[in-house]
Amino acid sequence: MGEYTSQELISIFAMQGFAGISLFSVLLLMALGLAIIFGQMGVINMAHGEFMAVGAYTTYILSVACEEYVPGFLPYYFVFAIIASFIVAGFLGYLAEYALIRHLYKRPLDTLLATWGLSLIMQQAFRSIFGAREVSPILPDWIIGAYHATETIDIPINGLFVLGLTVVITLGVYLLMFKSNWGLRVRAITQNRIMSGAVGINTKMVDRLTFALGCGIAGVAGAAFTTIASTGPTTGSAYIVDTFMVVVFGGAASLFGTIASAFTIAQAQSILEFFISGSIAKVITLLTIVVILMMRPEGLFSIKVRK
């Protein structure tokens, strides 16, 4: 780092930091859903990345439809696209839980394989419907561009928007999990499934809705993702391992841990990327996490759970 002045270093950290924030937002949105599902049901959803892609493609379809039929609405459609992504991905998640996952709760390793199969099918479905080429929706003007904070620092507005969206969703998840009756039931099931059933909580229904919620949030992640990069059939699977690492590293079922670990991983990767090649940055980040996990298997923050 010797050849950079301290002024330049600050700028580099700031710029790469903001680049990292976009990655952080997507990782966090993906991981939130996964963490809830994994924490509560112990189910590993390998198709989670594809649910994100569902959200991204929903946004794309809406943008195309909007341009075709109501071009005047184009600046505002994005808000509705986010909601639509949530609904579509959540509905598909609901179906997947009903058709597939609920039969496999007793065999967590097998859910991993079955959802991998589901992800293959979804990937090929994307390829058949949208083609192998990557697509991007038409973004409203207000999302594009950058805000010049100082002479050497540019802050992309899409990054800020995605960050804002992430904050809203995270806050929403927090309120839902910790302030609502439904969240109370979810947490009760996480801590002790059998007792929760005994006191009259419909655990099966809560499971299904939780799964749908997790997939819905992944859909929102997909909508947010379209502002950063273009979407292809394998977009989701590119993020899935990183997302798993976020969840495991943060400690399953811990909201705060998930946020902290998504931030650490995204920032580490993004800042390292500037100084060394991207692949080595990724290797170092992942390797560090694996080593930390070997020393502390329960993750950064964990809550006590009765198995």
Next chain:
Amino acid sequence: MNFVYDRLLGGKNGAIGVAILAALIFIVLPLSLDLFRLNLVGKYLTYAFAAVSLVLLWGYGGILSLGQGVFFGLGGYCMAMFLKLESSDPISTKIQSTPGIPDFMDWNQITQLPLFWQPFNSFGFTLLAVVLVPSIFALIIGFSMFKRRVGGVYFAIITQAIALILTVLIVGQQGYTGGINGITDLRTLHGWDIREDSAKYILYFINAILLFTVVFIGRYILTSKFGRLLLAMRDKEDRVRFSGYDVANFKIFIFCVSAVISSIGGAMFTLQVGFMSPSFVGIVPSIEMVIFAAVGGRMSLIGAIYGTLLVNFGKTTFSESFPELWLFLMGGLFIGVVMFFPNGLAGIWEKHGKKMVACISRLQCYNVAKTLIENWRATRLNTAEK
């Protein structure tokens, strides 16, 4: 003799199973397929090593590793490094700016053979490395995870991350590993041209013999006391621990064994196919190896081989004629096997196939048919009388 018959062949049923598979691999396939197809089967059989290792590790041990491709790749790369060094002697690489080093190093402006490549000049060391490198690697991973009682899905995710790390590393370090293209253009082993037709036949049979040896070793392990403990650990780990066994050590051992088995498969892959690349190391091949074992039957060593052959034949056939359909089919296979046939082909055979064979062999079918016909006649007579 009893030891061989009972323990290695697994009694009468086991011996028949082994004999049928041996007949298929050693006689039927070599006689009926042309060399190109046979080489393809040879390639599939190298994947079968990984599938067999997963039967031991996952089916009996209950440890799902999504990183078997790592060990397959380690073995493959060890062998590829040796072959590459042999084919890049100073004479045939004299047009390079630094003769005597592999071509991809020269393209990446590396002027000296890296230190970790140098021992691979020796074939003996390479053979040792094929066994030792993956077992040391598995020992480190296993020791740090099983001693801390990391298991189940956590283990699966971490091994998957390791597979990703290794792939990214190999692709990124182009000068040392050949990058995304892998190590290609492998020609001779001690002057013996591995691309010749006769060499391909010989390698196919060596591969098949090694595979059967591995199956016998697997049988030996599973029928020993250790095999029983393995099953007990899978079903009630705590109870085994309370009985005074060190569960972690058993898990580390079986993980290392499965790593070595996969690695041997990788080394044979390199020899038969003539190259090694990161596309056989990463997440996707690793999880495909799991599906081979799952389709064949996660509790059956022989079944895993059938599963590997079947899925790969399917893949080759379908991706040639209907590439679109293949992923749908593969995904459906995953879901279907997991949901409806958790014990795979071997499970179906145990449940239905055996009965049918027994029925035919004891002529029960004849009796059943006879009773059916008599009943039918009786009813017809009854109706006629009315």
